[in-house]
Amino acid sequence: IAYTQLKNNKAEMKEIMQLKNYMAEPITPLAQLEQNPDDMKTQMELLIMRIQAEFCRALEKEEDQAWEDEKTADDYDFDKDLFLPSPESKFKVDRWTRKEGGGGITCVLQDGRVFEKAGVNISVVSGTLPPAAVQQMRSRGKNLQSSELPFFAAGVSAVIHPRNPMVPTVHFNYRYFEVRDKDGVQWWFGGGTDLTPYYLNEDDAIHFHLTLKDACDAHDPTYYPKFKKWCDDYFTIPHRGERRGIGGIFFDDIDFPSKEKVFEFITSCAESVVPSYIPIVQKHKDDAYGYHERQWQLLRRGRYVEFNLVYDRGTKFGLHTPEARYESILMSLPLNAKWEYMHEPKQNSPEEKLMRVLKEPRDWLNIEKGKRTVG
Amino acid sequence: IAYTQLKNNKAEMKEIMQLKNYMAEPITPLAQLEQNPDDMKTQMELLIMRIQAEFCRALEKEEDQAWEDEKTADDYDFDKDLFLPSPESKFKVDRWTRKEGGGGITCVLQDGRVFEKAGVNISVVSGTLPPAAVQQMRSRGKNLQSSELPFFAAGVSAVIHPRNPMVPTVHFNYRYFEVRDKDGVQWWFGGGTDLTPYYLNEDDAIHFHLTLKDACDAHDPTYYPKFKKWCDDYFTIPHRGERRGIGGIFFDDIDFPSKEKVFEFITSCAESVVPSYIPIVQKHKDDAYGYHERQWQLLRRGRYVEFNLVYDRGTKFGLHTPEARYESILMSLPLNAKWEYMHEPKQNSPEEKLMRVLKEPRDWLNIEKGKRTVG
Numbered sequence: 001i002a003y004t005q006l007k008n009n010k011a012e013m014k015e016i017m018q019l020k021n022y023m024a025e026p027i028t029p030l031a032q033l034e035q036n037p038d039d040m041k042t043q044m045e046l047l048i049m050r051i052q053a054e055f056c057r058a059l060e061k062e063e064d065q066a067w068e069d070e071k072t073a074d075d076y077d078f079d080k081d082l083f084l085p086s087p088e089s090k091f092k093v094d095r096w097t098r099k100e101g102g103g104g105i106t107c108v109l110q111d112g113r114v115f116e117k118a119g120v121n122i123s124v125v126s127g128t129l130p131p132a133a134v135q136q137m138r139s140r141g142k143n144l145q146s147s148e149l150p151f152f153a154a155g156v157s158a159v160i161h162p163r164n165p166m167v168p169t170v171h172f173n174y175r176y177f178e179v180r181d182k183d184g185v186q187w188w189f190g191g192g193t194d195l196t197p198y199y200l201n202e203d204d205a206i207h208f209h210l211t212l213k214d215a216c217d218a219h220d221p222t223y224y225p226k227f228k229k230w231c232d233d234y235f236t237i238p239h240r241g242e243r244r245g246i247g248g249i250f251f252d253d254i255d256f257p258s259k260e261k262v263f264e265f266i267t268s269c270a271e272s273v274v275p276s277y278i279p280i281v282q283k284h285k286d287d288a289y290g291y292h293e294r295q296w297q298l299l300r301r302g303r304y305v306e307f308n309l310v311y312d313r314g315t316k317f318g319l320h321t322p323e324a325r326y327e328s329i330l331m332s333l334p335l336n337a338k339w340e341y342m343h344e345p346k347q348n349s350p351e352e353k354l355m356r357v358l359k360e361p362r363d364w365l366n367i368e369k370g371k372r373t374v375g
Numbered sequence: 376i377a378y379t380q381l382k383n384n385k386a387e388m389k390e391i392m393q394l395k396n397y398m399a400e401p402i403t404p405l406a407q408l409e410q411n412p413d414d415m416k417t418q419m420e421l422l423i424m425r426i427q428a429e430f431c432r433a434l435e436k437e438e439d440q441a442w443e444d445e446k447t448a449d450d451y452d453f454d455k456d457l458f459l460p461s462p463e464s465k466f467k468v469d470r471w472t473r474k475e476g477g478g479g480i481t482c483v484l485q486d487g488r489v490f491e492k493a494g495v496n497i498s499v500v501s502g503t504l505p506p507a508a509v510q511q512m513r514s515r516g517k518n519l520q521s522s523e524l525p526f527f528a529a530g531v532s533a534v535i536h537p538r539n540p541m542v543p544t545v546h547f548n549y550r551y552f553e554v555r556d557k558d559g560v561q562w563w564f565g566g567g568t569d570l571t572p573y574y575l576n577e578d579d580a581i582h583f584h585l586t587l588k589d590a591c592d593a594h595d596p597t598y599y600p601k602f603k604k605w606c607d608d609y610f611t612i613p614h615r616g617e618r619r620g621i622g623g624i625f626f627d628d629i630d631f632p633s634k635e636k637v638f639e640f641i642t643s644c645a646e647s648v649v650p651s652y653i654p655i656v657q658k659h660k661d662d663a664y665g666y667h668e669r670q671w672q673l674l675r676r677g678r679y680v681e682f683n684l685v686y687d688r689g690t691k692f693g694l695h696t697p698e699a700r701y702e703s704i705l706m707s708l709p710l711n712a713k714w715e716y717m718h719e720p721k722q723n724s725p726e727e728k729l730m731r732v733l734k735e736p737r738d739w740l741n742i743e744k745g746k747r748t749v750g
Binding site for chain 2: 334
């Protein structure tokens with residue numbers, strides 16, 4: 001089969017070997033990817049496959065560790081002389097295709113020990129842009145002439161809702177877009193990573209922002225301040241006058257200075273997710289908490305649902321697309337959420353401390369003052 | 376004060392007496408209401424005040440009953456020789472006003488014995504229509520000429536989420552609108568009542584629809600079939616290809632045959648809420664249920680949130696209105712909700728039985744066949 005034909009070619013062999021570590025087979029047939037190794041479509045698909053796998057494995061490792069810490073003699077299989085594997089500690093992997101072209105791989109880990117719900121999705125789709133999408137792109141300033149626009153989009157997105165209220169929720173999304181109109185092909189990248197804590201830990205916030213800033217700075221020193229502000233502006237719940245979380249970076253329509261340069265930039269961003277987030281998980285996953293903290297986490301998850309269903313461009317756009325795989329879009333919603341009428345955190349409580357930074361985003365790295373507290 | 380001036384006038388005295396039973400003072404000053412007793416604005420405000428109070432009292436009665444059934448000697452105050460009142464069994468009443476004109480009364484009962492979250496809101500507002508509202512009205516076929524449009528709106532709306540999964544959620548809303556443009560005043564009524572069960576009980580469904588049909592039939596025999604279909608069409612979650620519940624009636628822009636006739640019709644509809652719903656609560660509030668049924672109820676409440684935040688016109692319009700009282704808009708959201716990735720009810724389970732009628736609305740009263748199973 002394919003392996004035999006390739007086994008003399010070391011570079012290709014190496015690539016095949018890597019495929020074993022992906023969560024599922026690539027969406028685009030392997031032969032097609034191999035024929036166009038320099039095409040950005042190929043590079044992007046391989047990047048999001050790798051990022052998905054690395055991130056899922058990093059999360060599974062935390063689940064495995066929690067299981068290690070917890071298992072007892074009852075979990076030992078004396079016949080087979082080994083510990084039974086942990087239930088619910090691995091991602092469920094769904095590879096799906098769509099009629100019009102392409103598909104995706106949705107990985108969800110639900111009701112785990114460390115993660116209450118973790119969704120990591122990639123999609124590689126092509127076809128003709130729905131009119132609503134064209135309208136949205138035009139309203140962002142894109143000059144698109146034709147009405148029937150063939151497009152290609154590849155992206156990875158993830159939302160991780162941990163169980164312990166002392167561990168923040170994280171979200172990231174990195175995507176590449178191509179649209180062909182009569183003047184040729186337009187391309188751009190978009191994405192971002194942002195953090196939603198339930199209890200504010202300033203060291204964590206600084207660590208998170210600093211990791212993102214380092215990823216940005218390697219490419220352009222103007223990126224972090226610009227994309228940090230964009231993130232604060234985007235993840236706003238206008239009717240409540242608050243942000244969804246403590247931000248991070250967010251950007252869209254990046255098509256400068258070159259395809260390769262922007263690809264290198266978003267590669268750095270995507271690779272910074274694990275180091276920005278996993279240390280925070282490890283630090284807090286065993287923190288003590290009680291009923292009160294859990295209730296607050298559930299209320300804040302209600303706000304997360306409000307943002308995603310009422311305002312998030314990707315979610316709204318997805319749900320209004322006919323034949324969309326809504327389960328992959330809605331994997332971002334928490335397992336549990338709560339809405340209490342007129343809930344107000346107590347004055348000077350940790351909950352109120354969080355609300356203050358959600359109402360007024362902070363300059364975590366003292367960028368505005370031209371100085372840096374840490375690093 | 377006001378009472379002394381009025382005590383010789385029997386009819387007015389009676390009206391004042393009734394005010395004592397409302398949940399709070401009317402939004403419009405009493406003197407102004409008394410000066411314009413025949414104005415539809417006055418009639419509508421008094422109707423929604425009365426409906427709100429009657430419905431809230433009916434729900435509180437169920438809470439009181441549950442407390443009666445449950446209390447023990449521990450709840451007896453020997454000093455005062457009486458049973459301590461039940462905690463959390465009364466509506467919290469918030470009377471609020473808005474800068475631009477008018478206000479509302481929001482009543483919420485949260486975490487009760489019978490009702491997990493019950494919200495009953497009235498609002499009486501006036502001002503200038505926001506451009507988005509004008510656009511929405513034009514898209515529904517309203518001929519509105521000017522750009523600055525003074526309006527008046529009065530309505531009652533309620534969403535009741537019971538604790539027991541065997542008791543359905545109910546929603547109703549009845550509203551009156553006036554808009555003044557250069558050609559004069561346009562007016563219309565809208566509203567509806569609909570039921571969202573977690574487990575399907577066909578007798579309940581028939582009782583509910585029959586009560587609404589009787590209210591409609593007293594005014595126009597074409598109303599129920601038309602408004603039943605409108606309800607099924609409106610409360611749709613397109614991305615899931617399912618309805619929110621088993622329907623009821625829904626209508627908008629009703630301005631025929633006359634203001635008084637339509638007012639009489641919506642009065643009948645609003646008065647049919649208690650007889651359509653409370654018997655179902657009484658019948659099932661003590662039904663046995665377990666973890667499995669509660670989990671299913673929470674998942675369906677997630678769908679309720681999806682409909683309200685993504686599709687419901689009133690909610691979307693409200694949240695996008697500057698200075699809107701979002702707590703009154705979002706009181707419709709359940710106390711608790713859940714989202715599980717790829718949840719599928721088991722074949723031939725009671726959960727799947729419900730899904731079948733949500734995917735294909737049923738003609739509960741056999742209207743289409745020209746016959747009626749019950750009544």
